[in-house]
Amino acid sequence: MNPLDQLHDIVAAGDVGWWPLAWGWWVLICLCVVGLCLIIRSCFRAYARARPRRLVLAELQRPHESLSAINSTVKRGLRMAQVPLEINQLHGKDWIDFLVNTGPNGNSNNFQTQLRAFSDRLYQSNNEESVRRYQALMQQWAAQTRWLYKGGADV
Known part of the structure; x- marks a missing residue:
């Protein structure tokens, strides 16, 4: 008898399935979920931090009767934003200096000149x-x- 006749055909292995996943895939999935949660959390926090700004801008869209009413609106927004200064105590030159120094155009002479001109008329009709x-x-x-x-400013 021929020994080769006793051999059987080679059986090919089946396809490798996706399940169960290897541990590396589980780590990658967990990292993606954690990253997505952190991104969503930071978006919600940024939206909540910007609330005083949105409210002030909405309030400034409405008509006001006087310059001091506009100042009151901005000061109210700064208090909501928990600015670490006594905003209510700022008035006149101190208030204008605060606006000039903290504004984006603080070094702009035009912005500063316009604010100073309005501060002179603050309590007039x-x-x-x-x-x-x-x-x-x-x-x-x-x-x-x-x-x-x-x-406040540390954001």
């Missing part, structure tokens, strides 16, 4: 045009400043 221009100036300041985020 104002016409509608000057209130509208001051309101636009404060909208620009509020839209570009970092102080209207919760936590």
Whole structure:
């Protein structure tokens, strides 16, 4: 008898399935889930920190009667943002200096000149045009400043 007749055909192995996954895939999936959770959490936190700014900008869209009413709106937003200064005690030159130093255009002479001109008329009777221009100036300041985020300037 021939010994080769006793041999059987080679049986090919079946395809390798996806399950169960190797431990490396589980680590990768866990890292992706944790990363996604961290991204979602940071988005929610950024949205919550920007709430005072959104409220101030919405309030500045409404018509105001005077320049001091606009200042009150901005100060209220700064208090909501937990600015580490006594905002209510700032007035006159100190308030203008705060706006100039913290605003995005703080070093801009035009921004500083406009603010100083409005500070001279703060407690006088104002016409509608000057209130509208001051309101636009404060909208620009509020839209570009970092102080209207919760936590103040360190954000």
